[in-house]
Amino acid sequence: MKHGKKYVDSSKLVDRATLYDTKDALDIAVQTGKAKFDETVEVHVRLGVDSRHADQQVRGAIVLPHGTGKTVRVLVFCKPEKAQAATDAGAEFVGAEDMVAKVQGGWMDFDVVIASPDMMGLVGRLGKVLGPRGLMPNPKAGTVTPDVAKAVTEAKAGKIEYRLDKTNIIHCPLGKVSFGQEKLQENFDALLGAILKAKPAATKGQYIRSCVVATTMGPGIKINPNKLISA
Numbered sequence: 001m002k003h004g005k006k007y008v009d010s011s012k013l014v015d016r017a018t019l020y021d022t023k024d025a026l027d028i029a030v031q032t033g034k035a036k037f038d039e040t041v042e043v044h045v046r047l048g049v050d051s052r053h054a055d056q057q058v059r060g061a062i063v064l065p066h067g068t069g070k071t072v073r074v075l076v077f078c079k080p081e082k083a084q085a086a087t088d089a090g091a092e093f094v095g096a097e098d099m100v101a102k103v104q105g106g107w108m109d110f111d112v113v114i115a116s117p118d119m120m121g122l123v124g125r126l127g128k129v130l131g132p133r134g135l136m137p138n139p140k141a142g143t144v145t146p147d148v149a150k151a152v153t154e155a156k157a158g159k160i161e162y163r164l165d166k167t168n169i170i171h172c173p174l175g176k177v178s179f180g181q182e183k184l185q186e187n188f189d190a191l192l193g194a195i196l197k198a199k200p201a202a203t204k205g206q207y208i209r210s211c212v213v214a215t216t217m218g219p220g221i222k223i224n225p226n227k228l229i230s231a
Contacts, residue, residue: 011219019224025213026174026184032218033177038069039215041174041184045195046210048203051164055202058170059163061141062194064187067158069176074155075099075110077119077137078148086114089152100125108133112155114143134161162195170195177215188213192228 013028020028026041033039049056075093076086083094093099093110096119103126113130115123115137123130123137130136137143141161145151162170174187199207211223 014219014221016222019222021227022188022223023181023185025221025223026188027181028221029213029215029218030177030181030184032221033215035215035217038176038178039217040068040070040176041179041213041215043170043172043174043188043191044212044214044220045170045172045192045208047164047168047170047195048206048209049164049168049200051166051168053202056200057164058195058198058200059138059140059161060194060198061143061159061161062190063154063157063159064175065190066175066179066183066187068160068173069179070111070158070173072112072155072158073110074112074114074152076148076152077113077115077123079116079118082116082148085149086152089149090156091148091152096122103129110135112143113137114145114148114151114155116146116148117144120144134163160191162191174213196229 013031029041033041047058049058051057073093074091076091077096077099078086078094079096086094100122113135120137127136139145142151142154142159160172162172164170172191174184174191196207206225206229208225208228211225211228212220213223214220
Protein backbone atom coordinates (compact mmCIF):
# COMPACT_ATOMS: atom_id res chain seq x y z
CA MET A 1 0.00 0.00 0.00
CA LYS A 2 1.39 3.38 -1.02
CA HIS A 3 1.29 6.15 1.59
CA GLY A 4 1.36 9.92 1.13
CA LYS A 5 4.29 12.19 1.93
CA LYS A 6 2.88 13.29 5.31
CA TYR A 7 2.45 9.70 6.44
CA VAL A 8 5.97 8.82 5.30
CA ASP A 9 7.37 11.84 7.16
CA SER A 10 5.41 10.91 10.29
CA SER A 11 6.65 7.31 10.11
CA LYS A 12 10.21 8.58 10.44
CA LEU A 13 9.36 9.71 13.97
CA VAL A 14 8.42 6.17 15.01
CA ASP A 15 10.82 3.32 15.72
CA ARG A 16 8.76 0.24 14.85
CA ALA A 17 10.94 -1.98 17.03
CA THR A 18 10.50 0.12 20.18
CA LEU A 19 7.87 -0.34 22.87
CA TYR A 20 7.37 3.19 24.16
CA ASP A 21 6.27 4.54 27.52
CA THR A 22 2.76 6.02 27.30
CA LYS A 23 4.00 9.61 27.66
CA ASP A 24 6.51 9.24 24.84
CA ALA A 25 4.01 7.42 22.59
CA LEU A 26 1.38 10.14 22.99
CA ASP A 27 3.96 12.87 22.49
CA ILE A 28 5.00 11.25 19.20
CA ALA A 29 1.34 10.78 18.22
CA VAL A 30 0.75 14.52 18.61
CA GLN A 31 3.77 15.19 16.39
CA THR A 32 2.47 12.84 13.69
CA GLY A 33 -0.87 14.65 13.43
CA LYS A 34 0.00 16.57 10.28
CA ALA A 35 -3.32 16.51 8.41
CA LYS A 36 -5.15 19.73 7.57
CA PHE A 37 -7.86 18.81 10.11
CA ASP A 38 -7.64 18.16 13.85
CA GLU A 39 -6.98 14.42 13.83
CA THR A 40 -8.38 12.06 16.45
CA VAL A 41 -5.89 10.11 18.55
CA GLU A 42 -7.08 6.53 18.92
CA VAL A 43 -5.97 3.66 21.15
CA HIS A 44 -6.19 -0.04 20.31
CA VAL A 45 -5.77 -2.49 23.20
CA ARG A 46 -5.55 -6.24 22.59
CA LEU A 47 -6.55 -8.30 25.61
CA GLY A 48 -5.66 -11.84 26.62
CA VAL A 49 -9.28 -12.96 26.81
CA ASP A 50 -11.65 -14.87 24.55
CA SER A 51 -14.69 -12.76 23.71
CA ARG A 52 -16.56 -15.87 22.56
CA HIS A 53 -17.10 -16.76 26.23
CA ALA A 54 -19.66 -14.80 28.24
CA ASP A 55 -17.48 -14.81 31.36
CA GLN A 56 -14.61 -13.16 29.49
CA GLN A 57 -16.45 -10.17 28.06
CA VAL A 58 -14.99 -6.73 28.71
CA ARG A 59 -17.46 -3.93 28.21
CA GLY A 60 -18.34 -0.67 29.90
CA ALA A 61 -18.39 3.08 29.54
CA ILE A 62 -16.50 6.02 30.96
CA VAL A 63 -16.62 9.80 30.76
CA LEU A 64 -13.14 10.90 29.69
CA PRO A 65 -11.76 13.79 31.81
CA HIS A 66 -11.33 16.00 28.74
CA GLY A 67 -13.97 14.48 26.49
CA THR A 68 -13.19 13.33 22.96
CA GLY A 69 -13.28 16.68 21.20
CA LYS A 70 -16.00 15.34 18.95
CA THR A 71 -19.44 16.88 18.53
CA VAL A 72 -21.85 14.08 19.45
CA ARG A 73 -25.36 13.87 17.98
CA VAL A 74 -27.68 12.03 20.35
CA LEU A 75 -30.87 10.14 19.51
CA VAL A 76 -33.17 9.30 22.43
CA PHE A 77 -36.05 6.83 22.48
CA CYS A 78 -38.40 7.61 25.35
CA LYS A 79 -42.02 8.22 26.29
CA PRO A 80 -43.42 11.77 25.80
CA GLU A 81 -43.14 12.61 29.52
CA LYS A 82 -39.34 12.35 29.34
CA ALA A 83 -38.91 13.96 25.93
CA GLN A 84 -38.52 17.54 27.15
CA ALA A 85 -35.89 16.58 29.74
CA ALA A 86 -33.89 14.77 27.04
CA THR A 87 -34.13 17.78 24.75
CA ASP A 88 -33.13 20.17 27.53
CA ALA A 89 -30.08 17.99 28.24
CA GLY A 90 -28.96 18.45 24.63
CA ALA A 91 -30.40 15.55 22.64
CA GLU A 92 -30.76 16.45 18.98
CA PHE A 93 -33.42 13.84 18.24
CA VAL A 94 -36.12 12.50 20.57
CA GLY A 95 -39.03 10.21 19.74
CA ALA A 96 -40.51 6.73 19.72
CA GLU A 97 -42.27 4.92 16.87
CA ASP A 98 -41.60 7.86 14.56
CA MET A 99 -37.84 7.60 15.08
CA VAL A 100 -37.86 3.83 14.68
CA ALA A 101 -39.55 4.22 11.31
CA LYS A 102 -37.05 6.89 10.32
CA VAL A 103 -34.04 4.67 11.17
CA GLN A 104 -35.65 1.71 9.39
CA GLY A 105 -35.90 3.98 6.36
CA GLY A 106 -32.12 4.43 6.30
CA TRP A 107 -31.62 7.58 8.38
CA MET A 108 -28.40 7.41 10.43
CA ASP A 109 -27.45 11.01 11.22
CA PHE A 110 -26.58 10.36 14.89
CA ASP A 111 -23.62 9.14 16.91
CA VAL A 112 -25.15 7.84 20.17
CA VAL A 113 -28.47 6.12 20.87
CA ILE A 114 -30.05 6.23 24.33
CA ALA A 115 -33.28 4.53 25.38
CA SER A 116 -35.40 4.25 28.49
CA PRO A 117 -35.98 0.61 29.56
CA ASP A 118 -39.68 0.74 28.65
CA MET A 119 -38.73 1.50 25.04
CA MET A 120 -36.41 -1.45 24.43
CA GLY A 121 -39.20 -3.63 23.04
CA LEU A 122 -39.61 -1.04 20.33
CA VAL A 123 -35.90 -0.31 19.84
CA GLY A 124 -35.21 -4.04 19.57
CA ARG A 125 -36.61 -3.88 16.05
CA LEU A 126 -33.51 -1.92 15.09
CA GLY A 127 -31.02 -4.52 16.33
CA LYS A 128 -29.89 -5.55 12.84
CA VAL A 129 -29.32 -1.91 11.91
CA LEU A 130 -27.79 -0.50 15.09
CA GLY A 131 -25.97 -3.62 16.33
CA PRO A 132 -23.33 -3.92 13.58
CA ARG A 133 -22.56 -0.19 13.99
CA GLY A 134 -22.07 -0.48 17.73
CA LEU A 135 -25.02 1.85 18.36
CA MET A 136 -27.49 -0.50 20.04
CA PRO A 137 -28.40 0.81 23.52
CA ASN A 138 -27.00 -1.35 26.32
CA PRO A 139 -27.38 -1.21 30.12
CA LYS A 140 -23.65 -1.88 30.69
CA ALA A 141 -22.80 1.19 28.62
CA GLY A 142 -25.38 3.27 30.46
CA THR A 143 -27.37 3.88 27.30
CA VAL A 144 -30.41 1.99 28.55
CA THR A 145 -31.51 3.94 31.61
CA PRO A 146 -34.57 5.50 33.23
CA ASP A 147 -32.62 8.77 33.52
CA VAL A 148 -32.27 9.57 29.83
CA ALA A 149 -31.42 13.22 30.56
CA LYS A 150 -28.36 12.21 32.61
CA ALA A 151 -27.26 9.82 29.87
CA VAL A 152 -27.53 12.59 27.29
CA THR A 153 -25.44 14.92 29.47
CA GLU A 154 -22.75 12.25 29.85
CA ALA A 155 -22.70 11.54 26.11
CA LYS A 156 -22.27 15.23 25.39
CA ALA A 157 -19.45 15.42 27.97
CA GLY A 158 -17.43 12.76 26.15
CA LYS A 159 -18.65 9.45 27.56
CA ILE A 160 -17.36 6.59 25.46
CA GLU A 161 -18.10 2.90 25.39
CA TYR A 162 -15.30 0.36 25.38
CA ARG A 163 -15.89 -3.22 24.32
CA LEU A 164 -14.10 -6.10 22.67
CA ASP A 165 -14.40 -6.75 18.97
CA LYS A 166 -14.26 -10.27 17.51
CA THR A 167 -10.45 -10.23 17.61
CA ASN A 168 -10.36 -9.32 21.34
CA ILE A 169 -9.29 -5.73 20.69
CA ILE A 170 -10.79 -2.58 22.21
CA HIS A 171 -10.77 0.46 19.92
CA CYS A 172 -11.42 3.88 21.48
CA PRO A 173 -10.82 7.57 20.76
CA LEU A 174 -8.65 9.43 23.28
CA GLY A 175 -9.23 12.95 22.01
CA LYS A 176 -7.84 15.30 19.40
CA VAL A 177 -4.24 16.11 18.46
CA SER A 178 -4.92 19.68 19.61
CA PHE A 179 -5.43 18.39 23.18
CA GLY A 180 -1.68 17.92 23.56
CA GLN A 181 0.15 15.12 25.36
CA GLU A 182 -0.95 15.94 28.93
CA LYS A 183 -4.71 15.91 28.33
CA LEU A 184 -4.42 12.83 26.14
CA GLN A 185 -2.45 11.16 28.93
CA GLU A 186 -5.19 11.89 31.47
CA ASN A 187 -7.82 10.49 29.12
CA PHE A 188 -5.64 7.42 28.47
CA ASP A 189 -5.10 6.80 32.19
CA ALA A 190 -8.84 7.02 32.88
CA LEU A 191 -9.67 4.58 30.07
CA LEU A 192 -6.90 2.14 31.00
CA GLY A 193 -8.02 2.20 34.63
CA ALA A 194 -11.54 1.24 33.57
CA ILE A 195 -10.26 -1.59 31.35
CA LEU A 196 -8.05 -2.96 34.13
CA LYS A 197 -10.92 -2.76 36.62
CA ALA A 198 -13.14 -4.69 34.18
CA LYS A 199 -10.70 -7.63 34.01
CA PRO A 200 -12.75 -10.85 34.01
CA ALA A 201 -12.06 -13.31 36.82
CA ALA A 202 -11.76 -16.08 34.22
CA THR A 203 -8.79 -14.38 32.52
CA LYS A 204 -5.64 -16.49 32.34
CA GLY A 205 -2.15 -15.30 31.46
CA GLN A 206 -1.27 -11.73 30.53
CA TYR A 207 -4.35 -9.48 30.43
CA ILE A 208 -3.05 -6.66 28.22
CA ARG A 209 -1.22 -8.24 25.28
CA SER A 210 -0.54 -5.12 23.22
CA CYS A 211 -1.41 -1.44 23.03
CA VAL A 212 -1.06 0.92 20.07
CA VAL A 213 -1.91 4.61 19.69
CA ALA A 214 -2.27 6.39 16.37
CA THR A 215 -3.78 9.49 14.86
CA THR A 216 -6.48 9.23 12.18
CA MET A 217 -3.96 9.46 9.35
CA GLY A 218 -0.74 8.54 11.16
CA PRO A 219 1.31 5.42 11.87
CA GLY A 220 0.80 3.15 14.87
CA ILE A 221 2.99 3.68 17.94
CA LYS A 222 3.45 0.68 20.24
CA ILE A 223 3.22 1.09 24.01
CA ASN A 224 4.97 -1.33 26.38
CA PRO A 225 2.09 -3.50 27.72
CA ASN A 226 4.11 -4.73 30.70
CA LYS A 227 4.32 -1.21 32.10
CA LEU A 228 0.58 -0.76 31.70
CA ILE A 229 -0.16 -3.85 33.77
CA SER A 230 2.07 -2.65 36.59
CA ALA A 231 0.79 0.93 36.37
